[in-house]
Amino acid sequence: MLRLGYDERAAALLVFPVVAVLLVVAAFPILYSFWISLHDVVLTRPLRRPFVGLDNYLRVFADERFWIAVARTTVYTVVTVAATTVLAVLVALLLNEAFPGQRLLNALLLLPWATPSVVNGLMWKWIYDPSYGLLNGLLVQLGVLERYRAWLGDPDLTLLLIANAAVWKQMPLAALLLIVTMKAIPEDLYRAAKVDGAGTFRRFLHVTLPALRPGLMLVLVYETMISIRHFDLFLIMTQGGPGDASFTLSWFIYVETFRSLRFGTGAALSYILAMATFLLSYLFIRFLGRRL
Amino acid sequence: MAGVLARRGLLAATGSAAALGAAGLGARAARAQAGGTVNFIGWSAAVDQVRAQISAFERATGIRVNYENFPWAQFRTALVTRLVGNAPIDVSWISDAWLPEFAEAGWLANIDDIPELMKYNAEAAEYCTQSMRYRGRQYGLAYYGDHMSFMVNAELLQRAGIPQPPATWDEVVQASLRIKQQGIAEYPLLLSLAADTWLIEFVSALVFSHGGRFVDERGEAVMADPARGAVRAARFLREAIHTHRIVSPGAVETAEINGLRAFGSGAHAFAIVPTYRIRALNDPSQSQAAGRIRLALMPKGGPEGTNETCGWIRFYGMTPGAKNDRARRERAARFIEFFGGRDTAGNYSMQKLLLTDLGLPFCTLPLNQDPEVQGFWTRWAGEGGGAVIAAQSARTRKKDVISPWFGEWVETANQAWQSVCLGRAEPEAAMRAAAAKWTELRRAFR
Numbered sequence: 001m002l003r004l005g006y007d008e009r010a011a012a013l014l015v016f017p018v019v020a021v022l023l024v025v026a027a028f029p030i031l032y033s034f035w036i037s038l039h040d041v042v043l044t045r046p047l048r049r050p051f052v053g054l055d056n057y058l059r060v061f062a063d064e065r066f067w068i069a070v071a072r073t074t075v076y077t078v079v080t081v082a083a084t085t086v087l088a089v090l091v092a093l094l095l096n097e098a099f100p101g102q103r104l105l106n107a108l109l110l111l112p113w114a115t116p117s118v119v120n121g122l123m124w125k126w127i128y129d130p131s132y133g134l135l136n137g138l139l140v141q142l143g144v145l146e147r148y149r150a151w152l153g154d155p156d157l158t159l160l161l162i163a164n165a166a167v168w169k170q171m172p173l174a175a176l177l178l179i180v181t182m183k184a185i186p187e188d189l190y191r192a193a194k195v196d197g198a199g200t201f202r203r204f205l206h207v208t209l210p211a212l213r214p215g216l217m218l219v220l221v222y223e224t225m226i227s228i229r230h231f232d233l234f235l236i237m238t239q240g241g242p243g244d245a246s247f248t249l250s251w252f253i254y255v256e257t258f259r260s261l262r263f264g265t266g267a268a269l270s271y272i273l274a275m276a277t278f279l280l281s282y283l284f285i286r287f288l289g290r291r292l
Numbered sequence: 293m294a295g296v297l298a299r300r301g302l303l304a305a306t307g308s309a310a311a312l313g314a315a316g317l318g319a320r321a322a323r324a325q326a327g328g329t330v331n332f333i334g335w336s337a338a339v340d341q342v343r344a345q346i347s348a349f350e351r352a353t354g355i356r357v358n359y360e361n362f363p364w365a366q367f368r369t370a371l372v373t374r375l376v377g378n379a380p381i382d383v384s385w386i387s388d389a390w391l392p393e394f395a396e397a398g399w400l401a402n403i404d405d406i407p408e409l410m411k412y413n414a415e416a417a418e419y420c421t422q423s424m425r426y427r428g429r430q431y432g433l434a435y436y437g438d439h440m441s442f443m444v445n446a447e448l449l450q451r452a453g454i455p456q457p458p459a460t461w462d463e464v465v466q467a468s469l470r471i472k473q474q475g476i477a478e479y480p481l482l483l484s485l486a487a488d489t490w491l492i493e494f495v496s497a498l499v500f501s502h503g504g505r506f507v508d509e510r511g512e513a514v515m516a517d518p519a520r521g522a523v524r525a526a527r528f529l530r531e532a533i534h535t536h537r538i539v540s541p542g543a544v545e546t547a548e549i550n551g552l553r554a555f556g557s558g559a560h561a562f563a564i565v566p567t568y569r570i571r572a573l574n575d576p577s578q579s580q581a582a583g584r585i586r587l588a589l590m591p592k593g594g595p596e597g598t599n600e601t602c603g604w605i606r607f608y609g610m611t612p613g614a615k616n617d618r619a620r621r622e623r624a625a626r627f628i629e630f631f632g633g634r635d636t637a638g639n640y641s642m643q644k645l646l647l648t649d650l651g652l653p654f655c656t657l658p659l660n661q662d663p664e665v666q667g668f669w670t671r672w673a674g675e676g677g678g679a680v681i682a683a684q685s686a687r688t689r690k691k692d693v694i695s696p697w698f699g700e701w702v703e704t705a706n707q708a709w710q711s712v713c714l715g716r717a718e719p720e721a722a723m724r725a726a727a728a729k730w731t732e733l734r735r736a737f738r
Contacts, residue, residue, distance in 0.1 A: 150542030
């Protein structure tokens with residue numbers, strides 16, 4: 001039998017309140033929402049909530065909207081994560097150099113990240129506005145466009161435009177994480193590479209990039225988790241439209257849960273999304289992490 | 293010494309004032325205690341007017357009111373979660389679109405056995421009363437009732453040499469093309485087709501004026517029927533956007549409030565707008581087109597076309613929790629009467645206040661004879677504007693898709709309409725998808 005000493009007992013006592021709070025506010029809701037996902041819970045029919053087992057999951061998989069949402073979410077996540085990562089690497093490379101105004105640029109870089117998500121969404125919605133938007137005004141004045149156009153009303157562009165708004169906000173944090181990683185690269189490696197005759201590009205390819213792997217993995221995992229579950233921009237900018245152009249998984253969950261008030265299928269969808277997020281993160285860590 | 297006395301005097305005066313204040317507060321609390329409390333929940337509209345009426349109600353009855361409000365976009369969800377959680381709500385604003393699902397869920401109490409409320413049916417527009425009825429029972433008194441109106445910018449029509457507002461949707465197309473060719477407006481017809489709660493009301497107005505229906509009298513989906521369904525209206529929309537280019541492709545991201553602003557900017561000749569917006573549109577402090585916006589009957593669409601439009605009402609509903617408790621029921625009934633009927637002085641004060649302050653039309657027939665009300669319509673809708681509103685009211689239908697599954701079906705329907713507007717779906721196919729969802733939900737409800 002395990003016998004705890006005074007220190008262990010004191011530690012357990014001190015940790016207990018936090019564990020209790022976590023059980024109440026995290027573990028219980030997670031388990032309860034799984035329980036709900038096994039029932040046909042429709043809020044507008046409060047007197048019936050039959051146990052349906054995995055029917056909600058099967059119903060979701062059989063729903064054409066689910067596969068539309070999966071496709072939209074995949075496109076959005078790939079575009080957002082790729083653009084964020086590439087831009088963050090470029091910005092990190094720039095800010096890792098010493099030049100006049102570098103500190104100011106460092107501070108300015110953080111502004112988008114510090115902007116609240118709702119403000120970010122509204123700002124970009126106004127920029128894309130078909131009647132008075134900045135983008136239209138700029139492109140018409142530059143002669144690129146003949147007349148104003150409805151950017152977010154074009155289903156071929158909607159996801160990309162929302163992704164652009166997301167990248168604008170998320171890139172600074174990713175760049176910051178990469179700068180921190182870059183600062184840790186020993187200067188000797190660059191000197192040695194120079195001595196060996198490596199140019200700027202080869203130094204980036206053979207010194208910087210391999211050393212950036214831990215930071216890149218962190219950025220990839222974090223950005224994927226954020227993008228795959230992104231909701232606020234879709235709520236503010238397009239409400240899943242036009243048509244189903246921005247009908248992503250998180251939007252589907254919102255519609256099913258808070259508009260159709262089908263909490264059973266909403267919970268099932270949430271679990272599917274959570275599992276997908278977990279699986280992707282696991283794969284990133286498993287395959288990228290092994291090379292670290 | 294004098295200083296000490298002065299300080300004592302000040303302390304005494306302060307103490308007395310505090311005591312008097314406390315006594316006053318105590319008396320008010322006691323009155324409120326004696327009168328009890330009504331818990332009222334509404335969406336964030338007409339907040340100042342509601343607060344003013346609440347003050348009048350509290351003064352007149354001694355009943356205190358706890359008033360909460362939430363944004364319209366989140367209201368249904370906020371209300372449902374409170375009702376599911378048995379929150380102590382006595383009275384709530386309800387949309388006619390939610391009535392069947394709320395009544396089926398047991399969240400609304402009928403008022404058939406409350407004669408002091410039912411007596412107002414004698415003075416209410418029949419359409420309004422019908423909109424508050426479900427399965428033969430009535431569930432409240434009207435907050436306001438309105439319909440979609442066809443509005444024109446008289447100045448743009450005059451500049452284009454169009455003497456009369458068009459009477460059919462074909463004429464709207466011809467007039468719009470003329471306006472467009474003359475360079476007066478790029479998109480003469482303004483439609484707000486964002487996928488929000490207003491979309492079904494806009495498209496219902498189009499469907500009804502094209503002589504179509506979403507469902508028949510038995511509740512069967514006929515929206516995909518080319519002869520009597522919504523297909524003609526859907527085809528009109530698609531052609532207006534993609535063939536004639538008289539409606540902006542940006543209509544799919546234009547919410548009702550943005551449409552109002554765009555029409556008020558004077559950039560469009562025709563629009564479908566809720567009638568109550570006429571006040572804002574002709575108010576120089578809110579609209580650049582002020583004084584130029586006039587009302588016309590909803591144009592007829594095609595050979596089966598009518599001047600019919602879509603109407604809606606919002607009403608004061610009582611919860612079963614309030615109705616089942618005698619004291620709460622009495623207080624809630626007095627509240628509903630004061631707001632949705634006559635106040636204690638015998639006036640329809642709330643309805644008049646909502647009209648004169650915000651332009652919200654009422655369901656109360658006697659008020660139509662009120663000189664102030666007539667003056668209001670003449671001022672904001674122009675000479676004859678009141679008559680057009682009355683004529684359109686007589687040709688107003690409530691949404692035929694109101695059902696216990698409306699909230700779920702409308703998500704699919706909105707997507708179908710937007711797909712048509714984007715040119716991504718044939719009108720027939722889109723309406724078939726909406727009809728299939730309707731049938732599926734209807735079967736599941738049984």
